[in-house]
Amino acid sequence: MLAALMTGALTAAGCGTSAPADVTGLRRVVGTDLVGARGATAGDQRKIDRTVVALCAAGVWSRPDCEQHGGAGG
Incomplete structure (x- = not known):
């Protein structure tokens, strides 16, 4: 029983979330246009x-x- 609990705890501990090391490529694709955009204008x-x-x-x-989205890129 203890072994099963420890295995489960160790598995869960290894499944955390962390920030990606580098998002430069994603930033190049997405850009920064959405920063501050509210869709009001x-x-x-x-x-x-x-x-x-x-x-x-x-x-x-x-x-x-x-x-x-109106055929954008499609």
Whole structure:
């Protein structure tokens, strides 16, 4: 019984979350347009659209996902 509990505890301890070591590539794809955008203005919508286009072009989102956003990159 103790061995089973210890195995479970050790397994759970190894399954934590931590920040990625480097997000430079993701930042290049996503950009920083969304920072501060609230969707309240035409300018905000352009920022959202630019981000969606980048995610679609990089293949992060599927074609159907991109098509739901007005065909951006699809």
